[in-house]
Amino acid sequence: MSLEQAIRGLVPSGSLVFVGGFGQCVPFAAGREIVRQGVTGLTLCRTGADILFDLLVAAGAAKEIVVGWFGNPGIGISHICRRALAEDRLRLRETSNFGLLLRLEAAAMGLPFLPTHVLAEGDLVPDGGRRSVVCPFTGLELTAVPALVPDVALVHAHRADPLGNVQSSGILGDTLAGARAARRIVVTVEKIVDPAEIRADPGSTILPAHLVSAVAEVPFGAWPSYVDGVYDRDDDYYRAFDRLSRDPAWVDNWVQDTRTGVAEVVAPARKAALVQAAHEPPHAA
Amino acid sequence: MQPDPATLAMAWHAAQDLADGEVAFVGIGAPGLAAMIARRLHAPGITMIFESGVIGADPDKPPLSTGSPSVARGAAMLGSMMDVFAALQKGIIDVGLLSGAEVDRFGNLNSTVIGHYDRPTVRLPGSGGAHDIAVLARRTVLLMPHEPKRFVQRVSYVTSPGHPGVGPRRPGPGRGAGPAALATPRALFRFDDGEMTLAAVAPGFTADQAVEGIPWVVRRRQTLASLPPLPALDGPAFHFMHKGGAE
Numbered sequence: 106m107s108l109e110q111a112i113r114g115l116v117p118s119g120s121l122v123f124v125g126g127f128g129q130c131v132p133f134a135a136g137r138e139i140v141r142q143g144v145t146g147l148t149l150c151r152t153g154a155d156i157l158f159d160l161l162v163a164a165g166a167a168k169e170i171v172v173g174w175f176g177n178p179g180i181g182i183s184h185i186c187r188r189a190l191a192e193d194r195l196r197l198r199e200t201s202n203f204g205l206l207l208r209l210e211a212a213a214m215g216l217p218f219l220p221t222h223v224l225a226e227g228d229l230v231p232d233g234g235r236r237s238v239v240c241p242f243t244g245l246e247l248t249a250v251p252a253l254v255p256d257v258a259l260v261h262a263h264r265a266d267p268l269g270n271v272q273s274s275g276i277l278g279d280t281l282a283g284a285r286a287a288r289r290i291v292v293t294v295e296k297i298v299d300p301a302e303i304r305a306d307p308g309s310t311i312l313p314a315h316l317v318s319a320v321a322e323v324p325f326g327a328w329p330s331y332v333d334g335v336y337d338r339d340d341d342y343y344r345a346f347d348r349l350s351r352d353p354a355w356v357d358n359w360v361q362d363t364r365t366g367v368a369e370v371v372a373p374a375r376k377a378a379l380v381q382a383a384h385e386p387p388h389a390a
Numbered sequence: 391m392q393p394d395p396a397t398l399a400m401a402w403h404a405a406q407d408l409a410d411g412e413v414a415f416v417g418i419g420a421p422g423l424a425a426m427i428a429r430r431l432h433a434p435g436i437t438m439i440f441e442s443g444v445i446g447a448d449p450d451k452p453p454l455s456t457g458s459p460s461v462a463r464g465a466a467m468l469g470s471m472m473d474v475f476a477a478l479q480k481g482i483i484d485v486g487l488l489s490g491a492e493v494d495r496f497g498n499l500n501s502t503v504i505g506h507y508d509r510p511t512v513r514l515p516g517s518g519g520a521h522d523i524a525v526l527a528r529r530t531v532l533l534m535p536h537e538p539k540r541f542v543q544r545v546s547y548v549t550s551p552g553h554p555g556v557g558p559r560r561p562g563p564g565r566g567a568g569p570a571a572l573a574t575p576r577a578l579f580r581f582d583d584g585e586m587t588l589a590a591v592a593p594g595f596t597a598d599q600a601v602e603g604i605p606w607v608v609r610r611r612q613t614l615a616s617l618p619p620l621p622a623l624d625g626p627a628f629h630f631m632h633k634g635g636a637e
Contacts (some may be wrong), residue, residue: 127442128457152471153441153456153518174518178455179418187513199502202441203475203522210472215424222479222564223522227548228502245563276457278442279471316442341452387464388450 108326111319112138115291116257119146121171122208123255123287124157125276128178129333131155132261133369134326135293140164140363150209150253152202153178155330156346162195164360171253172196175349185349200230200250206279208253220247223289224282252332257318258287261327261336262311265286265292266300269317272309275333281311289318295335297322328371337382338382339375349363392631393423393452395620396575399592400533401427402627404487404573406590407531412484413437415474415523416447418456420533421487424573426452430627439483441519443469475519478526479564486527486566488520492545493530493534495586495606497552497569500545501526507547516551521596524550528561529570536574538603553584576600578617582609590615 116122116139125132136157139147149158150171155178161167163185175197176183187196200208204224211219224235225248238249260280262273271292284290290312295321303310329339329346349355362368371379393401401423408414408428412598416422416438425438426449438447442457446466453460462468477483490499493512501520505511524530552569553559558581559568572579572586577600580589587609591600593616601608621627 128455128461129459172516174514174516178457179453180455182513182515190513199516201521202471202519203479204473206471223525226525226551227498228507229517229521231548247564274468276444276462276468277470278457280434281470282472284563295607333459333462337459340458340534343454383459385463388448 106319106321108134108138108321108323111291111293111321112142113371115318117287118144118258121148121150121254123258123283124149124151125258125260125280125283126155126327126330127153127276127280128338129283129331130261130280130327131157131278132259132293132326133157133328133330134259134323135259135291136160136348137363137369139166144219150205152205152256154183156183156343159183159350159359160170160363162186163356167259168194168196169170169198169348171198171205173200173205177343180343180347187357188353200224200234204230204250205253206282207250209279209282209286211250211252212254212284214339216252218249218251220249222247224248224250253286254290255287257285258284258290260284260290260312261293263294263332264296264298265294265320266298266303268300269314269320269321270300270303270310271312271317271320272303272306274309277311284312284316290316291356292317292320293323293326295332297323313326325371325376328369331383335383336376336379339379393420396535398423398628399575399620400535400573403578403592403617404531404533404571405431406483406578406617407571408433408436411435413439413444413482415439415478415483415486415527417441417487417519418453419489421489423452424487424531424533425598426630427627430629434442439472439474441474443471443474445469445474449630465618471555473524478522481526481528481564483527484529485535486523486530488523488550490520490550491531491619492540492542493532494542494559496555496584497532497572497581497586498545498548499532499550500547502547502549504546524552525569526562526564526566528566530562530566530568532569534572534574536576536607539564541604553581555584558584573601580611582611585609587605587611588614590617593619
């Protein structure tokens with residue numbers, strides 16, 4: 106299935122979308138396709154947002170984010186989201202990363218809520234996003250957080266077979282929690298492989314085919330994030346983005362280049378360097 | 391991106407509160423640096439945990455983000471986010487290292503907004519795992535650059551709660567003891583009775599300089615300790631700073 110086919114129909118305007126990937130395997134190619142297809146009115150969720158959120162907000166695809174953190178990982182605030190919030194083009198519902206994770210885990214287990222020890226103190230989640238509950242066994246007072254059920258989860262991974270059995274490795278973060286919580290899962294992979302290859306190593310499978318609605322092969326589909334052992338994180342891109350995304354004119358051009366496909370053309374030498382860096386042997390402990 | 395000398399000094403001071411064999415929940419920037427330094431000197435058996443699910447991490451250079459390749463490379467285990475937050479809630483993480491845009495005299499941290507929530511003067515990236523670490527870690531160590539505007543009587547938004555303002559935080563089920571120390575490039579503060587108290591001063595600074603610009607009269611211990619001098623930057627403690635390549 107092509108990426109165009111995988112996104113069309115499965116990510117309709119107005120959906121609640123879980124965006125997978127934690128540092129690694131951020132589904133940038135799927136996000137760029139959403140922009141190309143002119144989808145609007147999305148609500149995006151995950152624990153800590155990556156700069157793919159910036160693209161979807163800047164392009165007008167997303168109107169709301171439900172997060173524990175948003176910005177450019179390790180660098181700082183999202184200039185695009187900050188502007189959109191100030192101009193009332195974006196709604197933010199924030200909690201802590203664990204609070205958001207528990208909302209997804211509740212949905213993944215088919216429960217309406219989960220209790221936790223966090224969020225009872227401090228100023229996070231004021232209105233209705235948390236309730237006090239008493240443990241019926243111990244009498245202990247806890248905080249309940251409501252299930253968050255995404256309409257669709259976007260996941261990028263190493264490989265899958267054409268049926269949708271998906272394999273990955275490396276840092277997954279909250280990706281599987283969000284995928285299990287969602288009503289459907291759309292997957293992009295570096296490589297489509299024969300089912301026999303998957304079944305030769307079932308321990309590496311992270312999502313079974315019956316949960317996956319669509320799978321498309323998109324090499325370098327996580328760039329500028331990374332795929333463990335395939336290509337490294339393009340840290341220079343993230344650093345430059347912090348500087349460039351302060352300028353609304355640059356952002357407009359970037360969105361335009363995404364629509365035309367220019368924005369995802371990585372120079373061959375750059376690609377080769379990122380691939381080589383991913384094969385650096387681990388240091389001695 | 392290599393940390394500046396003041397950041398290294400702050401991390402070095404925070405590292406003084408980390409003991410060998412402890413399990414530490416860390417983040418990016420100075421908090422992670424503190425654990426990396428401790429691991430290379432007095433606490434080789436420290437277990438570093440990142441919110442991305444990485445357990446027993448051993449980054450060979452300061453990582454750019456918690457999900458970066460350098461966090462995963464050479465780690466003992468790549469777990470899920472639930473693995474590490476569940477352990478935190480279970481009460482088995484000895485220490486959490488935290489920073490924020492603002493801190494107050496009771497160790498409350500703000501990393502959400504400066505000013506009014508709906509119309510903030512400065513919007514910040516939000517809690518991430520900071521709130522969870524502040525509540526659940528057995529104790530926390532805070533790191534703050536010596537910038538007086540970051541120290542306020544009361545933070546305008548409590549992202550990560552500290553001590554209650556009337557005595558120390560009482561630990562219990564799902565509730566750690568709160569801030570044990572606050573490190574700056576100039577000093578180490580303790581939270582005696584739940585209030586930030588100057589406890590030790592770095593070489594080259596006086597007690598007055600350690601609290602310079604902080605907008606309340608900072609309590610001082612009767613006897614102030616001296617912090618050990620920063621190790622040589624070209625020595626083993628900071629070997630990781632000279633590595634090239636991806637972060």
